[in-house]
Amino acid sequence: MTLAAATNENLAHLSNTLIYAAMAVYTLAFFAYITEWIFGSRSKIGRTAAALTGDAAGKAQAPAVTVKNAGGTAVMERPKVVVRAAAGARDVPDGPGAHGGDEQGDLYGRIAVSLTVLAFLIELGGVLARALSVQRAPWGNMYEFNITFSTVAVGVYLALLALRKNVRWLGLFLITTVLLDLGIAVTVLYTASDQLVPALHSYWLYIHVSTAILCGAVFYVGAVTTILYLFKDSYENKLANGGTPGTFATSFLERLPSSASLDKFSYRVNAAVFPLWTFTIIAGAIWAGDAWGRYWGWDPKETWAFITWVAYACYLHARATAGWKGRKAAYLALTAFACWLFNYYGVNIFVGGMHSYAGV
Amino acid sequence: MSKTTPPDTASQRAEDQDLGAAGSQLSTAPQEDAPNLPTLGVIGWARWFWRQLTSMRVALLLLLLLSLGAIPGSLIPQSGTDATKVADFQQNHTILGPVYDKLGLFHVYSSVWFSAIYILLFVSLIGCIVPRSWQFVGQLRGRPPGAPRRLTRLPAYTTWRTGAEPEQVREAALTLLKKRRFRAHVAGDAVAAEKGYLREFGNLAFHIALVVMLVAFAWGQLFKSEGNKLIVEGGGFSNVLTQYDDFKSGNLFTQDDLDPFSFNLDKFTGTYETSGPNRGTPRTYQAAVNYSVGAYGKAKKTTIKVNEPLVIGDSKVYLTAHGYAPVITVRDGKGNVVFSDAVPLLPLDSNVTSTGAIKVMDGYRNAKGQKEQLGFQAAFLPTYGGGTSVVSQFPALTNPVLNLEAYHGDLGVDAGIPQSVYQLDKTNLKGFKDSKGQQLRKNLRPGQTMQLPNGAGSVTFEKGIKEWANFQVTRQPGAGWALGGAVTAIFGLAGSLFIQRRRVWVRAAKGDDGVTVVEMAGLGRSESAKVPEELGTLAGILYDQAPGAPDPQDLSEDTPDDTATPDSDAVPAEGAETT
Ligand code: HEM
Numbered sequence: 001m002t003l004a005a006a007t008n009e010n011l012a013h014l015s016n017t018l019i020y021a022a023m024a025v026y027t028l029a030f031f032a033y034i035t036e037w038i039f040g041s042r043s044k045i046g047r048t049a050a051a052l053t054g055d056a057a058g059k060a061q062a063p064a065v066t067v068k069n070a071g072g073t074a075v076m077e078r079p080k081v082v083v084r085a086a087a088g089a090r091d092v093p094d095g096p097g098a099h100g101g102d103e104q105g106d107l108y109g110r111i112a113v114s115l116t117v118l119a120f121l122i123e124l125g126g127v128l129a130r131a132l133s134v135q136r137a138p139w140g141n142m143y144e145f146n147i148t149f150s151t152v153a154v155g156v157y158l159a160l161l162a163l164r165k166n167v168r169w170l171g172l173f174l175i176t177t178v179l180l181d182l183g184i185a186v187t188v189l190y191t192a193s194d195q196l197v198p199a200l201h202s203y204w205l206y207i208h209v210s211t212a213i214l215c216g217a218v219f220y221v222g223a224v225t226t227i228l229y230l231f232k233d234s235y236e237n238k239l240a241n242g243g244t245p246g247t248f249a250t251s252f253l254e255r256l257p258s259s260a261s262l263d264k265f266s267y268r269v270n271a272a273v274f275p276l277w278t279f280t281i282i283a284g285a286i287w288a289g290d291a292w293g294r295y296w297g298w299d300p301k302e303t304w305a306f307i308t309w310v311a312y313a314c315y316l317h318a319r320a321t322a323g324w325k326g327r328k329a330a331y332l333a334l335t336a337f338a339c340w341l342f343n344y345y346g347v348n349i350f351v352g353g354m355h356s357y358a359g360v
Numbered sequence: 361m362s363k364t365t366p367p368d369t370a371s372q373r374a375e376d377q378d379l380g381a382a383g384s385q386l387s388t389a390p391q392e393d394a395p396n397l398p399t400l401g402v403i404g405w406a407r408w409f410w411r412q413l414t415s416m417r418v419a420l421l422l423l424l425l426l427s428l429g430a431i432p433g434s435l436i437p438q439s440g441t442d443a444t445k446v447a448d449f450q451q452n453h454t455i456l457g458p459v460y461d462k463l464g465l466f467h468v469y470s471s472v473w474f475s476a477i478y479i480l481l482f483v484s485l486i487g488c489i490v491p492r493s494w495q496f497v498g499q500l501r502g503r504p505p506g507a508p509r510r511l512t513r514l515p516a517y518t519t520w521r522t523g524a525e526p527e528q529v530r531e532a533a534l535t536l537l538k539k540r541r542f543r544a545h546v547a548g549d550a551v552a553a554e555k556g557y558l559r560e561f562g563n564l565a566f567h568i569a570l571v572v573m574l575v576a577f578a579w580g581q582l583f584k585s586e587g588n589k590l591i592v593e594g595g596g597f598s599n600v601l602t603q604y605d606d607f608k609s610g611n612l613f614t615q616d617d618l619d620p621f622s623f624n625l626d627k628f629t630g631t632y633e634t635s636g637p638n639r640g641t642p643r644t645y646q647a648a649v650n651y652s653v654g655a656y657g658k659a660k661k662t663t664i665k666v667n668e669p670l671v672i673g674d675s676k677v678y679l680t681a682h683g684y685a686p687v688i689t690v691r692d693g694k695g696n697v698v699f700s701d702a703v704p705l706l707p708l709d710s711n712v713t714s715t716g717a718i719k720v721m722d723g724y725r726n727a728k729g730q731k732e733q734l735g736f737q738a739a740f741l742p743t744y745g746g747g748t749s750v751v752s753q754f755p756a757l758t759n760p761v762l763n764l765e766a767y768h769g770d771l772g773v774d775a776g777i778p779q780s781v782y783q784l785d786k787t788n789l790k791g792f793k794d795s796k797g798q799q800l801r802k803n804l805r806p807g808q809t810m811q812l813p814n815g816a817g818s819v820t821f822e823k824g825i826k827e828w829a830n831f832q833v834t835r836q837p838g839a840g841w842a843l844g845g846a847v848t849a850i851f852g853l854a855g856s857l858f859i860q861r862r863r864v865w866v867r868a869a870k871g872d873d874g875v876t877v878v879e880m881a882g883l884g885r886s887e888s889a890k891v892p893e894e895l896g897t898l899a900g901i902l903y904d905q906a907p908g909a910p911d912p913q914d915l916s917e918d919t920p921d922d923t924a925t926p927d928s929d930a931v932p933a934e935g936a937e938t939t
Contacts, residue, residue, distance in 0.1 A: 079518040079880075079899045079908075081892045204667075275853045282846040290667045293586070293678045293834045295842070296577070298469050303434040310427040314420060316857075320389055321416040339427070347434070 011133035016186075018126030019147055023182050025119035026175055032112030033172040036098045039105030040255055092236060094257035098169050112171055113161065120154045123182075127151050139209045142348060146185035150178045153217035160221075167265075169256055173224050204287035211280040215273050216340060219312075222269040223337035226330045229262035233327060263326070267319060270333060274312055281305050304343035311336035386861060386885045388492040388499070388560055390416055413480070414487035422481040429477050433468030436460060440467055482574055489567050496560050504554035506547035507865035511881035514865075516892035518899045519879045524906040526876050529868035532905045536898065537864065550867035559885070562855020569849035576841035583617060584836045585609040591625040592685045592702045592828040598622030599675070599833065617835065619673035623651030626661075628682055628827040632755050640711055640754055647679050647829045664831075674835045681830035683707040683714055684740055686762050687822035690720050693815040698723040698734075702826040705740050706782045711752040714740040716782045718764075718819075719771050726768065727815040733773075735784045736819060737765040744803075762804045762821045766792040766812055792816065861885045864895065866902070875909055878902070 099105030127148050131138040138144045157174050160167045235253045238245050245253070256262065284305065289295035296302060315332040318324035324332075412418055437445035446466050450457035464471030511517055522529065530551050537544040537553040544553035587604035589597050597603055599621050626648040633641045647664045653672055662670060669676040683705055690699035698720055705716035720734035743754035744761035770788035773779055792800040792812055802810045804821040811818050862884040871877045880902070882895040 079520045079878075079896075079903055081516050081518045081896045081899065083516055083892045271857045275850055275857060278846075278853060279850050282843075282850070285846075286843070287667075289676075289839070290669060293669070293676065293680070293832050294836065295839065298433060298438065298440065300434040303430055307427045307430050307434075310423055310430070314423045314427065317416065317420045317423060321420055323417075324420065 008133045008135075011129045015126045015129035015133060018122050018129060019182065019186060022119045022123035022126055023179065023186075025115055025122060026179050026182070029112050029115035029119055030172070030175045030179060032108050032115055033098070033175060036105045036109040036112055037172060037252075039102045039108060040097075040099045040251075092258035092260065094166065094261050095169075095253075095255040097166070098172065098255055109168060109171075112175075113168065116154065116171065116175065117158060120151065120158060123147065123151045123154070137206050137209065139213065141189075141191045143185050143189040143191045145209075145213070145344075146181055146189055149213050149216060150181045150185075152213050153220055154178060156214075156217045156221055165265075166257060166261075167221075169228075170221065170224060173228075174221075177220075204283055204290065208280060208283040208287050211276055211283065215277045215280055216344065218269055218273040219277075219337050219340055222266045222273075223334060225262050225266035225269065226333045226337075228256055229259055229266060230327065230330055232256050232262055233259040233330075235259075263330070266330075266333065270312065270336075271316060274316065277309060277312065281309055300347045301343065304339060304347055308336060308339040308343055311339050386863065386883070388495045388564070390414065390488060390492070410487065413484050414491075419481070419484050419488065422477060422484060425477050426481060429468070429474050432465055433474075436465050436468070438467060438469075440469070478574070482571060485567055485571060489564060489571070493564055496557075496564060499560075500557065503545050503547075504543055504552040504863055506552050507550035507867050507881075511865060511867060511879045514881035514883050516882040516895045517880070518895060519877060520899075520903060521871070521875050521877055521909045522903075522906040523909045524876055526868040526870060529876060529878055529902070529906045530866065533866040533868070533902055536901055536905075537866075540898070542864065549869045550865050552863070552865055554861070554863045556859050556861035558855050559859040559861040560856075562852040562859065564852070566849050566852030566856055569845040569852055573842050573845035573849065576838040576845060579838035580610075580836045580842065582610045582612040583838070584834070585613050585617065586832065586834045588680070588830060588832050590704055590828055590830045592704055593625055593627055593826045594702075595828075596622060596624035597831070604833075617837075619653075619675045619835065620655060621651060621653045621657070621672045621675070623649045623670070623677070625649055625829055628829045630682060630755065630827070642755065645679060645682060647682075647831075674837050674839075676834050676836075678832045678834065679829055680832045681707075683712060683828055684742060684757070684760075685826040685828045686738070686740060686760075687824055687826060688718050688736075689820040689822060690718070690724070690734060690817065691820075692724055692817040693727045698817075702828075703738065704781075704828040705738060709751065710755065712742050712755045713750075713752040714738075714742075716740070717784045719773065719781075719784070721771065721773060724817070732768050733771045734817075735767040735769075735771050735786075735789055737767070737784050739763040757825060760806060760825060764802055764804060764810060764819060764821075766800045766810070766819065768792060768816065860890055862891050862894070864898065868906075876906070878906060 097106075097109070099109045127138050127144075130144060130147070134140065138148050153174065157167065157170060160170075231249075232253050235245050235249055236259050257265070281302075284302070285295040288297065288299075288302070311332065315329055315336055318329040318332050437449050439446045449466075450461070453460075460466060464473065468474050508514070524532075526549065530546055530549075533551045534544055534546060537551060540555070542553035542555040543557075544551055546552075585607070586609070587601075587607035589603065589605055591597055599618050601607060601615055601618065628645075628647050630645050631643045633639050633643055645666050648661070649664055649670070650659045650661045651670065651672070652659045664670050664677060664679045666679055669678045671677075684707075685702040685704040687702045688699065689697060692698050699718070703716060703718050705714035707714050716738045718734075718736040718738055722731070722733070724732055724734055726732045739750065740763070741750075741752040741759075741761050742756060743752050743758040745751075745753040767784065767786065767789040769790045772785040772788055779785060794800045794813065800810075800813065804810060806821055806823045806825060809818050809820040862882055864880065864882050867879040868876055880895060880899050882891045884891040
């Protein structure tokens, strides 16, 4: 017993050390991303501008993928597919990314990603050590929820990179908030490691909370993209209407993917995780049915999960409704994410209810 | 495509016509038509209202309203969850209180306006699902629409020239598409194929599942029942109305709805954290019971834990609270036992400091032989900290002490006013006095006895302290339907979001020079990278069966050069997203 207790204390200690170490490495990654953006600003790429302000009379008609027929030669190519944007959509090429095509910037970007991977592994170790020290899933209170949440958010980002999605530009925004999240976790929310009260003993807890964390991380990626979409869309609008955006906006936004790509990406991300969010709420209802004798009781946390769900359903509906696509839908997506955030922090801190044993 | 403003509707309509039926019916989403005000009478208005209600725009608005409407209920105390908080609020807010009350803000989720929103939403939903389902059945019965005149206008397009005969190509395309589980047929000079109907099916299933969930929830609310029963170790319960300590039920509940079963509490076990900052936090609570179902059911043993109710039929038996029940024996002056029972006490804090009352109603005669009643006010500390401490230091029985105050007289239990079992009504009671003339009060350890003065008898705190557990028996019919609806909703949603409904056309026709030109085009409901990818794969396979022929040199200017440079205006699928 005493021996086991000592190991647990050691593990808890190790976990804390690892979390601090991860924060240090994330900070390095943060500076590397910043450097990438700074070097990138030397580039003079104005693809968006070129696409939108080239001569108005039918220039910039090039399809996203051009096909060159092997005309005249006997050598045949396999047929290539021509892809066209839908009517009304701007055909703007994606930006090159934060490094802006600058070689040194790209190098720093790669360093930043490597550091992010390293920090992620360290943080993951910290979360696992915490879990081992308490011999349960690492989400019994808000401190644990926060460290797990940021680990999963970075994990989602790295997974998208590993899938060769064009998301490296997300890095700076993500790492900034991860640092904030961890800062709050270790200062305000820290709770010494301990076990759970009986109401939290249920395998539904593992299912419900782990999917809730994953959904939150993915929704977060969607929300960041949506904000960037709004900026980029205004920028493109301004250009298209003959305006001249400021140099900072130009330098910053030119490097991001086109507004259409950002919009598509955030929709995909949100839509992909919506069924999982639905499942999370249902798993929570089943757990509540087991723990409290009713599967739905309009407890504040349940209510806000429902509000979040309806808000995302609104967003998905908006995209199928004429007149609500684009910016309006984007505002809905951000509102929905704000609901999620409020459910996560606001309800625990301001409202309370049966879920508040999660040890603020 | 490169336009920065959407094309004006007139030209778009012209293009749509160009695409013909090819892009139509790729989903069953209701058409958004401009609200043209009816000029007809009542029926016209009703029809107009119905069309508005079942439109996507109004569905969106109602959804928004629903989420907004749910907010106040999470911020203002609700009588359903915490009635005392509501009372507090009303006391502290003399102006807001009545206003909130009028608006139903203390019971938002059963208020008129909240119900109105979701009932409208569900009417809208049903009004939307029914025609969509018919439309979908029609689409399943029909065949994919034939190829539009100019395939180059579609979002994904490819072409090549081949030495194979057009019939051969079409044959090969038809086989290929069918093998890939497209619904395909030859229409004119082209093969028309469609796939991904599961998307629509999933979407409809999802929306229907929402209705099922709502109905199940409402059903559960109307027929539910919920009651509490406190049982001391060794005691039992059978599921009839009279046995409950308290009982609530839905409007349509009848007694016959109670499932017939009974159970006994054999033993309650609680363990607690013994060290660390959370010392005293409960770790396990479990109740060992034996139960039998029906009138003559065989007894079975099981344990009920906090998250693991006992499920019998539609009923669930939850363990919701526990406490201690010291065993007390009261004797009269002659030594006759007049009371001997375990007395459940009410826990006051997390360390189970408990209070309660022991009431000896009849059978007792005082020293003068007169009938009298006895009452004892009890305070119990499972872990007594010593000295004058009056709160328990730990929830388990490490150092139990029972403090008793003795009274005699009339307990007032026959006055007809309901009385708490945990409190003494002291209006007609007189305290026993100790030798100093003070109220008789004593700390007892298990096994100890307190003598009542002047031969009035004695009270003994017996050694075996029992525990009690409170059980909540709930019955919520329709839960199975709600769960079924929920599972269907998830799968339907996944199908609706992850499956692409798309069409592919393969046209093979002789060009002016007698060489066969193969054209392939794909169209999706929403633009996705998958449609061109899939088209590429299909084209690759078909190309192997109908290999390319060299481009005629002399005709290179003449060949439909828009094969390489598509028109500037692409035609979106009906309602396609610009994703
Ligand atoms: C309880 C309220 C409702 C909820 C929670 C809800 C939820 C959803 C969700 C999450 C989707 C996304 C699936 C997708 O994009 O394919 C969707 C699609 C859809 N919903 Fe609803 N819905 C509700 C009510 C309605 C109503 C009242 C209508 C009728 C006007 C409706 C019509 C549609 C249609 C047509 C689609 C498919 C859009 C498309 O094909 O892209 N829904 N709904």
